[in-house]
Amino acid sequence: MFTGIVQGTAEVVEVREREAFRTHVVAMPEALRQGLETGASVAHNGVCLTVTALDGAHVHFDLMRETLRVTNLGEVVAGSRVNIERAARFGDEIGGHAMSGHVMSVAEVLFVEEAPDNRRLWFALPEPCVRFVFDKGYIGIDGISLTVGEVRRPTDEPAMFCVDLIPETLARTTLGERRPGDGVNLEIDPQTQAIVETAERFLQSRYEAI
Template sequence: MFTGIVQGTAEVVAIHEAKAFRTHVLALPAELCEGLSLGASVAHNGVCLTVTAIDGERVSFDLMRETLRVTNLGAVREGDRVNIERAARFGDEIGGHVMSGHVMALAELVELDEAPNNRRLWFEVPHALSRFLFDKGYIGVDGISLTIGEVKAATTGQGPRFCVDLIPETLARTILVDRAPGDGVNIEIDPQTQAIVETVERVLQARGA
């Protein structure tokens, strides 16, 4: 389980490619290596990955075919940085919202509005996710717990869109500061929102509504 409170970023210092498979080696900050062991879960841009090797501060993670297909980690290159969050432990403060680390889709950054001390980002998502988007609802973007500012319905030639507003602290601690229009980000819908929407849909369908 994760909280969407990114603890820092880490550089991908090596990538080992295989058929429909790759291994990322990250240089984790010392504070994120404390107590880390083989088999531990660490979120990269919101994707739950398992520690497969530890060599000092160089930590390895394996990415299977489905992870490469569904997320933006397949586009990561050596020298890139990713958002990092260690798995939550019992008793930790939940400062964001509960996240599973299972990315549902990619969204495209389509518009970026700069303003003093904050930045507004607009993302376009696949049509299938539109039913989960609500003003002031929660959403995970590259592993960051964010509040949706506004939702725009799909129009001809344009998919559903939502925006988030970022404060300087979020920009300083995450890779969203470097995102530009055309970039793809990992999206995880708030699990509670997903459960409520899907339950209501099933009830209404059973009633013939």
């Protein structure tokens, strides 16, 4: 489990390509490597990956076909930076919200609104996620626990939503580098998803009974 509180960014120093498979070699800061062992879980842009090898400051992670298909990690190249979060441990402060590291979809950055002390990013809302995203609800974007600022569902255009970013988030994560056309990983709040799906099943059963 993860909390969506990104601990920093790390550079992908090498990408080893194979058929429908790749390995990322990441130069992780020393503070994030403390106690790290093979088999540990580390989130990259919100995607739960497993440590497959340790080579000094370089940590290896394997990415399977499905990971490359449903996330933005397939676009990563040597020199790219990714958001990093170690798996939560019992007793850790949950400053964000519970996240599994299982990305549901990739959302495109539509436009950016700049302000002196913050930034608002608008994203296209993929159809599979529309029913789970609400004003002031939780959402995971590239592994960052954020609050949805506003959701727009125009009848003649695709749905969209925005989040507001404080300077600390812009400095600590890669969201400050995102520009229109970029893709970000979305993870829906698991509790919201469970509530919505339960309500839908209940209403469907009542409808069928009637």
